[in-house]
Amino acid sequence: xxxxxxxxxxxxxxxxxxxxxxxxxxxxxxxxxxxxxxxxxxxxxxxxxxxxxxxxxxxxxxxxxxxxxxxxxxxxxxxxxxxxxxxxxxxxxxxxxxxxxxxxxxxxxxxxxxxxxxxxxxxxxxxxxxxxxxxxxxxxxxxxxxxxxxxxxxxxxxxxxxxxxxxxxxxxxxxxxxxxxxxxxxxxxxxxxxxxxxxxxxxxxxxxxxxxxxxxxxxxxxxxxxxxxxxxxxxxxxxxxxxxxxxxxxxxxxxxxxxxxxxxxxxxxxxxxxxxxxxxxxxxxxxxxxxxxxxxxxxxxxxxxxxxxxxxxxxxxxxxxxxxxxxxxxxxxxxxxxxxxxxxxxxxxxxxxxxxxxxxxxxxxxxxxxxxxxxxxxxxxxxxxxxxxxxxxxxxxxxxxxxxxxxxxxxxxxxxxxxxxxxxxxxxxxxxxxxxxxxxxxxxxxxxxxxxxxxxxxxxxxxxxxxxxxxxxxxxxxxxxxxxxxxxxxxxxxxxxxxxxxxxxxxxxxxxxxxxxxxxxxxxxxxxxxxxxxxxxxxxxxxxxxxxxxxxxxxxxxxxxxxxxxxxxxxxx
Amino acid sequence: xxxxxxxxxxxxxxxxxxxxxxxxxxxxxxxxxxxxxxxxxxxxxxxxxxxxxxxxxxxxxxxxxxxxxxxxxxxxxxxxxxxxxxxxxxxxxxxxxxxxxxxxxxxxxxxxxxxxxxxxxxxxxxxxxxxxxxxxxxxxxxxxxxxxxxxxxxxxxxxxxxxxxxxxxxxxxxxxxxxxxxxxxxxxxx
Numbered sequence: 001x002x003x004x005x006x007x008x009x010x011x012x013x014x015x016x017x018x019x020x021x022x023x024x025x026x027x028x029x030x031x032x033x034x035x036x037x038x039x040x041x042x043x044x045x046x047x048x049x050x051x052x053x054x055x056x057x058x059x060x061x062x063x064x065x066x067x068x069x070x071x072x073x074x075x076x077x078x079x080x081x082x083x084x085x086x087x088x089x090x091x092x093x094x095x096x097x098x099x100x101x102x103x104x105x106x107x108x109x110x111x112x113x114x115x116x117x118x119x120x121x122x123x124x125x126x127x128x129x130x131x132x133x134x135x136x137x138x139x140x141x142x143x144x145x146x147x148x149x150x151x152x153x154x155x156x157x158x159x160x161x162x163x164x165x166x167x168x169x170x171x172x173x174x175x176x177x178x179x180x181x182x183x184x185x186x187x188x189x190x191x192x193x194x195x196x197x198x199x200x201x202x203x204x205x206x207x208x209x210x211x212x213x214x215x216x217x218x219x220x221x222x223x224x225x226x227x228x229x230x231x232x233x234x235x236x237x238x239x240x241x242x243x244x245x246x247x248x249x250x251x252x253x254x255x256x257x258x259x260x261x262x263x264x265x266x267x268x269x270x271x272x273x274x275x276x277x278x279x280x281x282x283x284x285x286x287x288x289x290x291x292x293x294x295x296x297x298x299x300x301x302x303x304x305x306x307x308x309x310x311x312x313x314x315x316x317x318x319x320x321x322x323x324x325x326x327x328x329x330x331x332x333x334x335x336x337x338x339x340x341x342x343x344x345x346x347x348x349x350x351x352x353x354x355x356x357x358x359x360x361x362x363x364x365x366x367x368x369x370x371x372x373x374x375x376x377x378x379x380x381x382x383x384x385x386x387x388x389x390x391x392x393x394x395x396x397x398x399x400x401x402x403x404x405x406x407x408x409x410x411x412x413x414x415x416x417x418x419x420x421x422x423x424x425x426x427x428x429x430x431x432x433x434x435x436x437x438x439x440x441x442x443x444x445x446x447x448x449x450x451x452x453x454x455x456x457x458x459x460x461x462x463x464x465x466x467x468x469x470x471x472x473x474x475x476x477x478x479x480x481x482x483x484x485x486x487x488x489x490x491x492x493x494x495x496x497x498x499x500x501x502x503x504x505x506x507x508x509x510x511x512x513x514x515x516x517x518x519x520x521x522x523x524x525x526x527x528x529x530x531x532x533x534x535x536x537x538x539x540x541x542x543x544x545x546x547x548x549x550x551x552x553x554x555x556x557x558x559x560x561x562x563x564x565x566x567x568x569x570x571x572x573x
Numbered sequence: 574x575x576x577x578x579x580x581x582x583x584x585x586x587x588x589x590x591x592x593x594x595x596x597x598x599x600x601x602x603x604x605x606x607x608x609x610x611x612x613x614x615x616x617x618x619x620x621x622x623x624x625x626x627x628x629x630x631x632x633x634x635x636x637x638x639x640x641x642x643x644x645x646x647x648x649x650x651x652x653x654x655x656x657x658x659x660x661x662x663x664x665x666x667x668x669x670x671x672x673x674x675x676x677x678x679x680x681x682x683x684x685x686x687x688x689x690x691x692x693x694x695x696x697x698x699x700x701x702x703x704x705x706x707x708x709x710x711x712x713x714x715x716x717x718x719x720x721x722x723x724x725x726x727x728x729x730x731x732x733x734x735x736x737x738x739x740x741x742x743x744x745x746x747x748x749x750x751x752x753x754x755x756x757x758x759x760x761x762x763x
Contacts, residue, residue: 004594004604029610108609132605132632165632166594166606244630312635325637325655330648331680333581333672335617363615371677442610531677536616539671540678550712 002168008033010133010169014140015070016041019177022062024055027441028074029109030163031102039453048453051412052077056084063097066180072100075116086123087191090199092151094180096144102158105281106308115282120155120259124203127155127259131240133167161238211260219256225249232273246314263293270295281309337366339537340553342480342506347374348533349487356401360384360409363439371534382413392426402429408438408446422471422499429493429500435508467501480506481555509553517554519547520570530558575634576623579653580645581670582616585716590621595737597625605632646670651686662726663694666702705756714753721757
């Protein structure tokens, strides 16, 4: 029986069927659902780690101990995990180790468009790339097999259109994979110069062995066109699916192992077609390797380095006669903070005080959008604190800037930045927007929420205690909806020469499923002040401001900014 | 068969796509769906692609290739209507949700969108899905009202689509959702 499955769920299913025992991950679109799905199977262990580096270290540990293990992350998460990644290539594994990395061409929910395939090449780790849900499950199982056979971690690369699409998947039973015995080996698992020098040789030998082996691996295959076309296309991942629809007369070399590439097999394919194209999203990763091997092909001279490809883009480039309809010019609908979002009032205050705001990654990145327009900088997870410190040092403490970070991001990689600010005495003001969840990725727990990935009770890191332990003396806890208290705390923090931390608390409004109060206007003078908070429940008409009772959650921030006291709580019928 | 589901984050477009996916399975067809998770879900435009056929490759529909667009909001219908193929069906929930640029006054919600679409597109239909859903017992079943209407307009197998609805909603809401389906179905005529 086939089941319609999200590709991320199919990856989890593949890991389950392959007998994987341990999974560790940090949430990140488009990879989050793998861990959420895997944890629901019996006889497995899965967890949210505080960040991707820890997640990968946990998975390496489990693999060395003899279990099949997996770590999952988005593309930028692999930057965080790059340190263990490169050396895990040296140690190799014991039980199979699969690292899932989900890229986001087109940046549906990311801060950059980096191409993770380069990690495979520079760390010398094999990388498989499936093109739909069924392949994702099959490739995951294959990845575990290859990992053990060649004593190497294996990367599985997804992109948003693969990870977040659904397709029919044939389910199989779980393999009974025994825990392999762990044997101490300093030369294999203790990476210091003497042993690492030896392991580097092993890595190179393995690379050559894999580069030969992939030429006959059946996930790298030729599909001849029955229509007798003269062109050949090399592609992988979702692009393969686009090519199948756009160019039915082309012969296709479908690449399953993007690293190492089956160069010899592609060379043979190239000689069988008149013109060879490489169609790939983002960087010319495959193309450049083919060119280096002397295989003539066209790629990025036709296709962009940016964004996603599509059936239509391919049709256009090949001058196929298709009408390309033009979209209507209508106002955009950018994402917004939800009605009742506890971040709104904080950003209203920061905007009002005209501060420079070093922001971070999460729902609160939306504090950069109009009308709040409060956030100045967003770089990467945890960067708000380091950057705020840098602003202070550059301006000899004169800059009027604050760092703003969410609770999950603070745990992920904000703590080290805070320790630096205390140690190197920059006196920054840090606001932790504590909404008790990882919001943007869809409400995942983390070490400070008191729940684990299974939803069970777990020990909770107390953020104020943690900051105190980092050496912060000036810590205030405020209600995020109480904008007067927020303003007061921010002003005090700015005036203090020491590092100040303000923890603005309120659970994410979407977590609270109870019927909520709502606000209504009474005697509105239509001054428009409440429009400055950018609440989607509030709109302005010629007769004054209207608050949509269906969207409103009664947070009351609008009432607090109204200079005429014209917004009050209504009564639900 | 290409169905594009468009709306505003939080309107329940994902459930609609799940129902259609389930329908495909019940019909023994191949099916692929492409969804949006993450940032755009926060009140932004969301687009879900549903493709059903004997063999489906791309999970994504391209402009000019949608047989049906199921639009949960008028502006979103206007934004994505170029995805409709000639002769396709555009079914719109007749409701306006102001995007932030219109709330702040940076842009104006265009006037006459509905009238233009009705004039330009033969297969354009507008129904007040929210109001109809309220009659069924819950405003939250507006998405299922839309599926009911689409089922009739496009001539899907009604019994299988009803089955797909009840397979995809929690058991205690099955009755309300099936009522919503029937009200949507009976509301439209091709």
